[in-house]
Amino acid sequence: MPSIAVHSAAASPNAEYTRWKVHGDCVTQLNYYDSINAVISSSNHEPTALVIGFAMGATNVKKKLEEIRNVGKTVKKGKSSASLAVPRRRAECDHTVFSIHKGVKAFSFCREKNLLVTGGMDRLVRVWNPYLPGKPTGVLRGHTAPVVYVHISLEESKVFSMSADNTVKIWDLETHGCCFTASSKASGIKGELSACLYLPGPRTLCVATDALAFLHLKVGSVPEPHLVRSHQEPVVCCRYNPAFRHVVSCCEASVVKVWDFDTGRQVSEFIGCHGDASVTCLTFDSSGRRLVTGGRDGCLKIWSYNNGNCLHTLQHDGSQSEVCDCTYMEVNQTRCAIAVGWDRRINVYFDTPHDFHHFWKPQPRWQDDLNHGHKEDILCVAQCPPFLLATSSYDGEIIVWNVVSGHMYCKLNPPSPLDGQDHREGPDRSVSRLAFLKTRARKLDSTAASLISNGPGGSVTFWKLFSGAGLIANFTPSKGKAQVSSIVVTAGDTLTYLADQQGFVHVYDIQEYGLRGPELQAPKTVTSWRAHVSMVTSLELIEDDSILLSSSLDRTVRLWSKDGAYIGTFGQSRPWDVFTPASWSHPRVPFEILTDPQSMPTHPILETDIPAGCSGERQERDIVMEEKVLSETAKTQNLPSPGGLTGKAEAKEDKSRWSAFCHGRQLPAQRKPRWKVPELTWPSIYQALQCHEVPCVSALGEKPDLSLIGSDVFTNSFCGQEREAELQEKEGTHSAWGRFFPEC
Template sequence: NLLLLVTGGLDRLIRTWNPYVPGKPTGTLKGHSAPIFYLCISSEDNRIFSVSTDNMVKVGSFMLGYDPYTLITAHPKASLICGEMTACLYSSSVRALYVATDSISQLCLKTRPPPQGHLVMSHREPVLCCGYSEELHQVVSCSEQSVVKVWDCDTGTQVFEFGNAHGFSAISCLTFDSKGRRLITGGRDGSLKAWNFNNGQCLKIFREDGESHKVCDCAYLTVNRKSYVMSVGWDRRIHVYPVSVFLSGHKDDILCMALCPPTLLATGSHDGEVLVWNMVSGHLQCHILTPSPPDSSVVSSFTEKSRQMTAHSNLGFFFQSRLKRQITKMALSKQENWLYVADEVGYISVFEIDAYALVPDQQQTAPKGKKVFSLPTLNLPPGLLLTSSVDCTVRLWSIHGEFIGTFGQADRWSIHTPSSWQHPTAPHEVLIDPLSMPASLPLKTFHSPLSCSEGKTDCLP
């Protein structure tokens, strides 16, 4: 019914054809960087599935094409596809693509249902990062569709927004300059951009020549009265701008970084390595090999005045047997005595790191089943915690787990007036899912010295 043919080959291009007009392709789709290995058309979803020899999987609409209209790009590392590609198969019944390498991987195509009318959404798409400008007292959130929104932290109302910040690429990270008046965003297009985020003006673009790699984290640093913007990502380098130099030392993709002013920088990579750099000399200061399995990657890190903490996907380094879920973000309280750990399920666990980060104090939740991507606390007013998630929300909490509100809700709040907070009313997703509620402590067990012939114990209030 579609009257469409799709071909791909060694030139890395995908061509669409009208079978009745074979002389010229109707369209040419770009996006792959290796020869095309497998192609499939899913007519029920109007999708094209393509797999290249570098194990990269792309899902696009044949009505629009791929670049820049790619709907999904499944990176092999993120999708746990490793080894030489041998076979692929798309199953329309389960809407999944099976990829055979050293093992068989199943990539399911899941489309998000439209937001329900009773749910408050800060964005129309997943929120990947958020931050707080102490100077302007504003919260900035960035989404998967490259939309930047600015919020008033005092009331939760939207101040400004602008789109297409990185074209059609998602914004994966953000930071502010030392004064908190300029926003720096990093995108999956491999670029960093500096913004006046109160009017949407792009002030400068930082990008290396050559192939673009996803930016995973960025930071702003001042050394010897000179300011630098830095980024890390899938090209395994630490880029330092505006002098356009880079530090090289990791053997795998760099996923996160943390500053320890005035001179130290720590970076963590997919293979579990942590490197500490001297930013004045540019030399490697320390190399930490963590006692973790080889498939453990560093996904979040932070620095204290006296020590460095790093979280791994299997939690073998600091939180052994305490949590069973992958960590997505960590943040410190201003007093550096509490550690807030967000995981892929949506829980935020609180650890007292004065006790070596081994005993969780309490557990509060963002919506269950929604990965928490950003968790800033350091620059926020005292007693506040800011979260963003793939459920399209940006929320404000007290550090004791009290829910203040969702940015964009109809009712304004005042952070100085607890009676205006949503607490004790929890977010709707938490209310309807009992597994999302904090676990209660068990009652104390009493052992009676008495017994009876039936072997039965009774009690009265």
Template sequence: MTEAMEKNRCKPQFLQLLLKKVQKGDYQPETISNKKITSPHQSEENNLEDKLHLSHLKHLEQLFTAPNEEDIEPEEWNPGYKMLPKKNTSYPSGSLTLQEFKNALTELLGSEYWNGQTELLFNKIHTSRDNIVDWSEFCTHLLLQYRKRDDSEKSKDIFFQGKPLIQQCSQNRQEPTTRILAIFSPSTSHSFVTVSRGGILSFWDNNLQLQKTYEMSADAVEAATGKKKIKVWTTDAVYMPNVHKIAVATTSRKMYFFEVSLGPIFEDFHLFALNYIPTSVFYWYNTESEESCSVLLWGDDHGGVSVLKFLHPDKSLYEKSLFEQSGFSGIYLQDIGNHCQFLSYNYIRHIHQDSISQIQYVPEDLCITSSGNSQASLVIIDMDQKRKAYTWKIKRGIKCFDFSKSLNLLFSGGVDCCVRVWNRFVPSLPTAMLRGHSFPILGLAIQEQSGQIFSYSRDTVLKIWDMSYHTCLYTVALKFPHSQPEHVLKQGSFPFLFLQKPLPLILISHIDYIGMLRVPISTHSEINLTAPHKAPLCGTVYNAFFHQVVTGCHNSTIAVWDIKTGMKQFILNNIHGEEELTCMALDTSGRRLITAARNGTVKVWDIQRGHILHKLEMVEDAEVTGVVPVRKHIFLTVGWNRKIILYDCSKPEALNVHADKSWKGGQLHKEDILAVDYCPPLDLLATASFDGEIIVWNVETQRPHHYVRKVSRESSLGPVNKLLFLQHQCTDHSLKKSAVLISAERGTLHWWSILGKKMEYGKFYAPLKKDISITGLSSNKDNHLLVTGDTNGFIQVWDISNYATTLPSMNSPNNPLLLHGWKAHNCTVMSVEYFSYNADSFIISGSSDGTSGLWTSEGTFVGLFRQERKWNQKVPATFSSHKNAFQTTMPVLDSKLEDSTTGKDRHGNRYFWKNHHDGYPKRTPTSVLTW
């Protein structure tokens, strides 16, 4: 082998770095003979980079670094190399063309299925303009992918502020923990109590250090002899904060009450001879008046509910004088009337046919219970039984639930591994179904402050969901000692505790272990740490060349996402330092991203590597509101400096690019330029300013082509928020003289002709409510559809195929047909873009609430570009909402949106309203309503 070849092989030690990845377990060494990928369904990961194994890399390295065939003796060749195609020697040594690259991977992977991704991978890798890649570039790309994956794994530790703290409860004697309780004390920080199935109470500090234990005794005789005739297990326990007691239910039909204030633990009293075995316990008291009546409820194994009210908990829970007389601390349930001054008891029979799995009290004097029965899986009942009971029916029942009174939402989970979201008053159909767990769900909790749902399943997997968008944000597989994925061990009845205050914590028990996770404090307005954007988005851009979505945020962050799965590919922070990112655009090749900031700085980036290519000269310290690629390497910017500035980035080696301020048309706008759009077929540029003036320029001559609307200093109109050229109509001979430019001014859309009779062809108010502005405009390729986004968070899709195509007349329609409309975001929609991918049509949106979403063109919610669960655009069942979950009609929620008597909106279109992903109505015209 030649010296040059050996030098080239060892120059960058990328293969050694890849070997380290293999040793870490990222890849398993395999040979071509025993590993051929013939179908994308063989693995969950349909990503070409993830299909390459060590053997593939070794053979690719030989192809990259192989010299001319005639210079090498046959025995020097690696046998695997003979299967690879001969190199084109007209290119530099150590590099491959696209065709050579595709042929090599096709041979290695044993299938042509990956040809499309091979070309995409080649385009991501090569940075030179001669369309070749070398071994160094190839390995650099792979290492960057590994680093992103590692960073993604580390981010889970960041979300939970470190790894979980796990302790063994050896005092449990290998019995599982029935319930974890949190105890608060004014003098000390919170502590925890675990109640084992065998009746051992263990007290822990806030760092899970064991402080003391207490073992329950069935009665005084058993305590004296130390023997138990019958094995008694605990079934549930609850902490009673206002009286500093713990109530523990057992299979012996007894309820024990332990004093747990400062000092030694002791049994205060117990109830015995209960009707049936209690299976779930709940305690409620008035936090604003601790001396008022409190309630202890428990459900039993016969589907009934016992309601025990403590009438004067500040004085006593029972008649102490009776205990002093008898010397016995037990209360026989049948004699509870003797304690009527302090206690009242009621029993509600046959709420369920099976054992009650969970019970909860709502201060409206309502009781919520769940069971595994399919005919009465969850029931909300008035404890006086005077009001209508609501019953939910789930095929395999409900194991756990949580209820938000302020939102009137129920969240349930059970054996079918699905988290369901319910309107409290609509038991017939869930608002959403959150799928992703593989084992039965054992615990649920709502954190309203951050808008999140926590669910825990039997295989020790914790999932965090977004409450508004019903998407999975994180999945954490907890690893307890002795736990094995293929063997799910026995757990206690209530292994999950979510603690809201003083600091959010999650505690989980598994067999005789207990784990604690610290959850960061956040508010509903903040974006979860799974999302890269914690500030308003300035926009979203679809990259058709690489099938990616780029999102940009005001905090100077951009992120790149895979459109096929919604997964984040990489993120760049502080791209403009501490300056706000205001706008961005892709160049004509789709390889470079141009970003601009509030201080007037403009930069050009390699969008696949995250490298800065050019820094464009800042003309003034003024906000840039628009960047437009007008030629292959020519960009222009507009903004608050009211000028049009050109930049020539044709020299790849030039980091700093000077500004061309010699725009021949001069500075004609008298106010800040807010909107801009470019029409390549006509080589026309449209700009609009704060005073409402709109100018169309000829880019070639740099002179005004037409004043769409000229504003004098005496008369000023409203600001123009957006401009949009209808590109297809500009090239259609029969349509190009009609309206081809749309301007959005507050909520009104104006349609302008600039080639024929220069005039306004039409206008209409698009939003559903008054005083709303249009902030996003987009159209499909043939300009038959128009997509609008507004400051109220709505997206609308209009049929504009026959609108403003002829001179306005008395018979011209007042507005185009509104096909679809839905509430997409909680805040302003900053941008929308309509595009096609694999013959399907989609819409991406970015909002000032920091989120970016993907929708079908009909408004079906595909998902958020931050969620953990992947989607597949060919499989609607993977979408965050689909027909099975939302096939329902509901009454109008806002009288301003629709006339309740006629069923029509302000445009005269009749609608059905459909329950959507975030509780807002989604509407579809009756003419296109299809299920």
């Protein structure tokens, strides 16, 4: 490729050269827009943070004359105008200057919408009218790090922004609200940001750091007007308060709603619980009068949830890492709130009634937690009074703690990933749900399973905690290997309810399961049903009323009977009465579940994709059934066949042909014939009938040869029709309808 120096190109008579002084600091971004014939540039210099300048020199007449004179002087001296052109400040009419606090690191311009968007070190995204540099028309707040990339998407009417902490946000241009946030943990973007590019065709934001990442924009469908929604955003968690018979639910929009358990009506709500951060978990104190919430801003908050008043804020001095789960315990008359999350530590906050300060600090770290604690983000915490606490992390490690002493009781590691998973992509080994079998754990049973956890590939694992901790059982409840997202156990450890990411709820009988050592089979299935069309985020069993409470990312909170009868969705127009089954929605099911393709029942005719493990079992079952039919047929053939030995030989030959046909052709499992055993009450003559192939079939429309039976049926019937036609013709001469019949 030929290389041309800048001064050589500028000295050419066919090139126009313009140079001017724009910024007082280094330029951070530079774009040329042909639609307005201008160059837009930005810098960190506040007085000249962003400048829109015309590309083809000065527009002022005096300036133009001065430039012409300067060019003439340089020509007389024998030097090019480009070499001696000194950058100068341009006239105010030739450019537009935006003065922005802390400068601008990135900007985007849209001619069609006449908009200019900027982002900088002050973590704000500003929306401007390019002809009004005095004040922005909108300010978008939400980033916690300097904004390094912005883009206006004309097709979506959205603004994409990315900050230095690898957080991507999508903003609505009409409402100036944040539509979506992708953190570095959720999107998997790691390392220092190098470049960004938005592709409008596939609606993809390409991000280049240490690796290349593609973030696809998937716009959700508009909710149907007849569908009931408990929240406007995905529901993260829900809990039942027995003291007031209330259900409290929270969503990703940091909105907490209080519902009446008996009727399903909304009691109250309060918004902005954790500011712009989402609520991730909630629980109640031991009295049930206060609500404890955790959020992505890294702090816990204690609320008087009846009036929405924040009583205390619990946070530590370190970086504000996201809180993933929390619980409230009472140990030796000492009450405390425990939070776990991305800081990989267990934060214990004592709940002291005499401390009236608004901000509370956590207690000193446990030494075992500092030295031998989790190496990855902690995702879940579960308690078993009086002193056991279990935590699980992203790498699959489970640690059981003694809350009284702060020492580690035992450490559990999940089994290796299941076969069939793609090891190249690095299988997800995270354990996000734990549940104690409290009746066994309190007895310190040395042989029985005392802890349940989810695992990779949709598996569920039972663990032994005492006298040598280890694995007792491992099985997969979901046929599609969907990840188990919630686990709840009855008070007597007789039943366990497992919910997965596809919205299904599976109920298992575990009363005798894992009591006497390892188990090779899954526990007995009691029932299963589909509760939601998306991932179930929370399950809670209200055993006094035999009712199950569930919430999901499909923005609904629902009540079910313990057997799966649908009671209703919180927020529906028609209230229910928990004590009157006639007021329930059962036997109806939610409309979106009824119409969802994954809700179709499993049937051999309807199944199209047969799992690899099931095809062999079905083939064996078909073979066994076929042999049974043939044997029953042979037993019921009491009458001799007309052909004697020849008939038996032919029957044997037919059987062998049919078996070869069934086993030779590789038919799909759903197309294989399902043979039933013939009833023994049928007459044996039907079992003795033989089937033979017809060697030749007459062509269509060819008259068959019926001379063998002595008469031609076709001729007889045709002659009979002629005689009937003659009689009708004679009668037709005296009838008014005779003129309508054609003459023969």
